[in-house]
Amino acid sequence: MQIDDVDRRILRHLMADPSQSNADLAERAGLTTATCWRRIEKMQAEGVLQGRQAIINWRALGWEVEVSLRFTLDKTNPRSFDQFLEAARQVPEVIEIQTFLGQTDVRLNVIARDMAHYQQIYRSQILSLPHIQETDALMLISKVKDSTELPL
Template sequence: MNNTMKGNLKIDKIDKKILAILQSNGKITNAKLSEEIGLSPAPTLERVKKLEQSGVIKSYHAELNSEMLGLGVNTFVQVTLKGHNKQNIDSFLSKINEIEEVVECHHITGSGDFILKVMAQDIASYQLLMLEKVSDIDTVDSLQSMVILSTFKNSKQIPLPQSI
């Protein structure tokens, strides 16, 4: 059964299987991937290239162990801006993109405007980061920090809807 996604890209059962396998093992060889999906290597490679070129596969990267790298404090920070106009949002995003400790930034609904995921070495460096960089952004009205104590699920695999 073929299904059409944005841009008229057709995703079939084999493509879904490729996506599932690559999400769990991005370093799999084309030969092993072709073996697992039941196609020869050439058509398997063509399918992977099609998925990459269409933008369904955005990138391949290594997941690092933050604790081993000395990043022991991870937080979520809810940010409320002084105003909700385009200029304030653009200004905030421009400055937040310059702060490498902010590893995620999401525009949200609810009582805040953005939620950030921040990684720091320790509480002292986190406090300094918040005081000297994040709260110093002129469009920021308020911040609410939530320190992550434990992480029980951190999946990098997105669910593949039945409808694709």
Template sequence: MTEQLSRQDIKILGILQHDASKTSTEIADIVGMSQSPCWRRIHRVESEGFVQKRVAILNRQKLGMDVVAFTTINLTTAGRQNLLEFEAAVRNFDEVVECYTMTGTWDYMLKIIVRDIRSYENFVRDRLLLLPMIGEIHSHIAVTEIKNSTELPLHTQL
């Protein structure tokens, strides 16, 4: 990755991931270059896929979404069809904000965000457990959020 990106590119990416609302002029001032070359660099890193998309990060607590659950799942069997069907179903659950295949004890880990514990229970009972390939499910409810960041550790690339 670092062979394709200069130090300035990485600095620009760091600024964008911290605050994507900054203009190319503001970013150019921060990295010490003129606006036009900075805009071209921003356009290049976006067109080459280093920036997937620009989004607004919402405050889940202000929106009344107080429960974050990390749910581990084992399937009944890990056959290809079960994997594909489970993954397709999970993509359609708005409550699931992240899903990972895992090494070790669990097949999958889901990060689920809902309004309250009753909403979580309803989601698990009425939607998740209706998937026939689920063999085992364990819930881990987050109590206190210590760190929650979408920023990648770009400083390690410099």
């Protein structure tokens, strides 16, 4: 889908405050409420705008540790990726799963309340995931930039 400057303006205002009402969004974008709503519906239908979501700060809820685990899988079994991903989805503390081409096959982002909790998750749930050939852990120290905004 091609978007124009008006669509970009709507998207910029939505990224800045996704909880605003359609009337407020239309006013900020310099449109009538009906026009703004039609453009949003069109962008949703085309898959450009996939919805609005609540972003929860899990650190504020007591989850203090975030670890990025990188895995190389044993690819001698043709179902190794599928079986690994299926099992990883069942670990509640895994908040993100990514697959790659290259030396790393899969990356899991894991959160825990503290280091003792992480150690328990790692030993009881992560190490039992199928088809692990190699793993590497990176503990998050700080996020320098964490944005979902696009340069529109």
